[in-house]
Amino acid sequence: MKRPDPAVPVDRTLRSRPSERPDPFVAARAAYWKRAPRPSPGRYAAAPNLFAELVGAEYRPDQAPAARPGAATSADLVLAGLRRRVRAGDPPTPEICVRLLADGDHTRGAVFDAWPEAVRRHGRERAAAAVRRGLHGTRTPHLVATLLDLAAAESLAPVARPELLRLAHAPERAVRHAAWRLLAAYDGSFLPLRAAATPGARPVDAYERLLHEALRNPAFPGAPQGTELRPGILVAQSMLMGHLDRPGEGLSGGLGVLLGALGDALAQTDRVAGVLTVVTACVPELEADPVLLHRRDRGHWVLRLPVDSARHVRPDELGRHREALAWWATRLLGSLGRPVDVLHVRYADDGSLALAEAARRSGAALVFTAAPDPHRQMTERHGTPGTDADALRDDLHRVFVADRLVDRADRVVGIAGPGGGADELLRHFPQLAGRTEGAPDAPPEGIPPYRPPLGAVRRIDSLVEAVEAVEARLHATAGPVRPPTPTVLLTVGRLHPVKQQDVLVRAWVESGAFRESVLVCVGGSPSGDDPAERAMRTRMEQAVAACPQAAQRLVLLPALANADVRTLERRLADPSNGFRTRYVCPSAKEEFGLAVLEAMEAGLLVAAPVRGGVPHYLTDGHNGLLIDTSSARTLGEGLVRLLRVADGAAASMARRAQDLVRSTYSSNAMAQALAGHYTAVAPSTRRGRKAAASSRKGPVRRAARAGRQNAVLPDPDGSGPSVLRGPSRPSRPRTTSSSG
Structure with missing residues (x-):
């Protein structure tokens, strides 16, 4: 046991931690996943108490509604019920999904997460008809764009091409961009728009020029000149908050430093062929530099996702760009000459959910680093009267997003807690206890060796x-x-x-x-x-x-x-x-x-x-x-x-x-630990295991490894191209089960 230095004054108040007290929010979540008895509301039942009402509505559907008016609005209760259904894998009908889109950002986020399963369960024709009725029933540009995004998310055709072309010439940017993305799902759709003389169809800035190019050219941005990757898996990691190489400015902090060093180290491990760090670029940044793929180091590239924003987007704004980000990520990750094997997301925000959706569409395995934030402070911050209602709603949204990422992930890893493991993570994510791969691992994070600049x-x-x-x-x-x-x-x-x-x-x-x-x-x-x-x-x-x-x-x-x-x-x-x-x-x-x-x-x-x-x-x-x-x-x-x-x-x-x-x-130790997780969940590894289990023949395993094709990416020394072509991998089916 580590003992304090006797010469150092001891702060005895640190022995009492808030997390040691009973936490009704933790108890409610544990009971929802049947890991503990139903919680007693205790001192947090003071009324009107928005926190207690919303937690009860979201996690305790058997609890009778209060006889007196509460602090929660009808929209709050509808959203709580929607989240409960999504968590249970029982999405609403397409008609209900469309109707709920007008209920605010958080509700819209839950609808988009429920939509793929709703379409699968109720059929594409019914879903397209629901979107069509929604489009014909509104003239609000924001809602029109959202409905078009909903259709594009599942490649639906809710309206005839002439009507969609009319929307593609709309004066509102959001509407025409959503229409352009939906046109990509129509066979040969973008060619008529290319020749149109209407000003609304002409690119007006760097974002629209890139969007036009991406729609016209399926290989955009293509495989730049470079050198073939080493054998191994291709990994993408997300860095959607702040700038990668400008720590301390705006939202840029330690995560950028971590992922920069981690990507460099991962690219040098034996099992990893290359690393893509996925970032965002707003319109001014795209005007200054329209190139979307940059080399950072040997085997490590930075892939920029365009965002239609006049400034770098903040985490709470990513929900407004969710489908656009998912579309761009799917398009760009699929244009590299070979598929991405694993996509690793951090932070419970709508940007991570957008990338999780891109992983589903492209067939990449998803790894999520979960953290009990804001879970560990929910009761402390919101459990007494007088809480900031908007802050509570935002925190409940983040908890829901984290749950969805856990549910979608092929592997969940944590950040080591005071005990050196993931015990705190299991306390706040009780659904993890039922996953087939066991308790989540917590690879040690680290920093790169110091090198004098x-x-x-x-x-x-x-x-x-x-x-x-x-x-x-x-x-x-x-x-x-x-x-x-x-x-x-x-x-x-x-x-x-x-x-x-x-x-x-x-x-x-x-x-x-x-x-x-x-x-x-x-x-x-x-x-x-x-x-x-x-x-x-x-x-x-x-x-x-x-x-x-x-x-x-x-x-x-x-x-x-x-x-x-x-x-x-x-x-x-x-x-x-x-x-x-x-x-x-x-x-x-x-x-x-x-x-x-x-x-x-x-x-x-x-x-x-x-x-x-x-x-x-x-x-x-x-x-x-x-x-x-x-x-x-x-x-x-x-x-x-x-x-x-x-x-x-x-x-x-x-x-x-x-x-x-x-x-x-050290970042090198972290890279080695994560490479093991990535290799375990990579689709090629799973296919190899399946083939080995069925035939028990060594050549099959070697063939599975050989089936992974190399790509052409920028070479650090600027050498010429080496083109190796291979078949693209179809999207693999993914269920909404929480098992790994």
Whole structure:
């Protein structure tokens, strides 16, 4: 057992965790999947209580409705019933699906998830007729586009070609784009539109030019010049939130760093032929660069999905682009010269569901990284009167999306929890207990080895000089008695409410920690165009406005390249450079905390949230500090505790943390673990197993492996093409069972 350093103050309040208390939301979900008795509402039954009503409607259909009016609307209850039916594999009729499309974004998302099974169960003709009646009964452009998307999702023909061509010339972008995608399902459909002179049929920007090209050319974007892939499976991984190589700006954070390094490492494993990291590109980004497939490293490419948006879409906006994303992903993943074997999605959002649908259509296996977020905080956030109704609805939608991804996935993996396994995941996803492959694995996440970036010395010098200038200014105004050198408190992350930089600054001021430290916050776009970032900076500046001393000790730096961040951390961690530096992560929670791992690897003493996945690798008082970040008061107490750790004890803990990260948490180890999962669920592996079981002959197994064809993708060294052609793989049937 790891023991805390006796020289480190112990925070005994951390022994009591909110997750140890009875949780009615967890109990309701467990009872729904028959893993536990029906829950008692307990103290969360105060009325009117929207949380209790919606949880009861969604998970406890046998519960009698309240005799008095409740807080839930009729639309809330209809949506709860729809989700319950979808979870049970009993979708509504096509007519009901069409009628529910007008009930809001969350209901529309549930309808799209129910639609494939509804069409299969009730027939294509009935489904097409339902869409046709819906189109004839509305003139609302948004609803018309949604109905066309619903038809395109299952390649239905709800209207005659002349009527569809009329819609393809509509002035509303959403309508004509949906009509164009549906035309792709009509035989030879797009040729008449190509010759049309109507302005609405002419591409007006990069997105529409790419859409036209994709419709005209089935091989778009085609197989670029390059070199054949190695034997093995072709893997795609999704990165739909933020930018891959701009951590700390907007929504770009540790996931981009993780997937960039992971893709590079996966491409070098024996069982993987190549890796595609799937990202999104909005209209301005497409105008600047219309190329959709870029080489990142040998065997690793970035595939960009066009999104019809004037800016990078946020997770809560992806539902409006769901069918378009599924269409683009299916089209592009099928144009690479050979099929993608495995698609790995992360995050419970509509973008991941769109890619899951693309996997179903293209025949790729689906792997989902599940996390108990927002599950673990549902009762705490919403279980008492006065909850934010819209926030509750959003969280229930995310829980539903996660359930659908679990149901669709061929394999579910988790993020290791405090016990090193997936026990917490099973608690919040009780349906996983019935899957045939057993409890989900939790492959260790990790960071790539540190490599000094080229030309970093001058860049890092300028950043260090900014910190040194603050210290020099403090010494100059201190009078004849030279004060002790202040501790540098460093934090790195995108400026976002969940990262809580504003709470950190407020805690730093209110606790008095500013009197003996300099706070350095790294993150945010240099342009300041993002509204969320501007709001966060404003709150941080307001927190020090009434305290000039603190304002002098606050250093705000824009986001840096990941390699520069790690170089800066090394410089500040080296005591020979004259700094006494500690790292603090103020996030409300971290599912894993890659930035925390990087600070530990650099040799810094780290204080990080007790909530989330950090306690899996950080033991309080042994290799860092766990702090309560739930309020400014508790975070301030954690900062004071961090500053009170003696230098000798800090060095010992930092050394233990550094040894752990370097020996255990590497992107190479993560790649090896995931490659095993990918190989196990790849369609070629399943076909090979089936053939081996039926014939028990070695040549059959070799033939199954040989059946996977190589592709032509960009070569890192720019060498010429090597074309190998093979038959395309038909889509394999997928059921809605939760079994693996």
